[in-house]
Amino acid sequence: MPEPKDIRLLPDGIHIVWDDGHQGYHEHRALRYQCGCAECVNELTGKRVISLSDVRRDVEALDYAQVGRYALQFLWSDFHLTGIYPFETLRRLCQCEECRKAKAEAGAKTGPQPG
Ligand SMILES: [Zn+2]
Numbered sequence: 001m002p003e004p005k006d007i008r009l010l011p012d013g014i015h016i017v018w019d020d021g022h023q024g025y026h027e028h029r030a031l032r033y034q035c036g037c038a039e040c041v042n043e044l045t046g047k048r049v050i051s052l053s054d055v056r057r058d059v060e061a062l063d064y065a066q067v068g069r070y071a072l073q074f075l076w077s078d079f080h081l082t083g084i085y086p087f088e089t090l091r092r093l094c095q096c097e098e099c100r101k102a103k104a105e106a107g108a109k110t111g112p113q114p115g
């Protein structure tokens with residue numbers, strides 16, 4: 001599993017350079033919405049209990065920490081910090097140009113788009 005080598009929290013989003021050379025990108029709000037903690041996802045049903053409109057439009061990641069060797073944790077500007085994002089999830093949710101194209105070509109089912 002690739003690991004993040006360089007993580008930058010920039011005004012336009014979260015940029016992650018992976019050790020396999022992939023240049024990942026996530027919009028702040030999109031990634032905040034994908035939080036998998038017990039407040040955001042029902043642990044029993046696995047269903048998301050927040051909707052995108054519950055997430056502040058101007059939310060952004062203020063800081064991050066690596067959790068072991070498998071995940072990242074972000075401190076969001078709405079003070080939500082319980083969410084842990086496994087590397088695998090981050091790669092799956094990656095919104096860089098390359099991944100967007102690959103997903104479009106694969107005809108993958110996409111959820112509601114942010115914005
Ligand atoms: Zn959460």
Ligand SMILES: [Zn+2]
Binds near residue numbers: 023025097
């Ligand atoms: Zn990507």
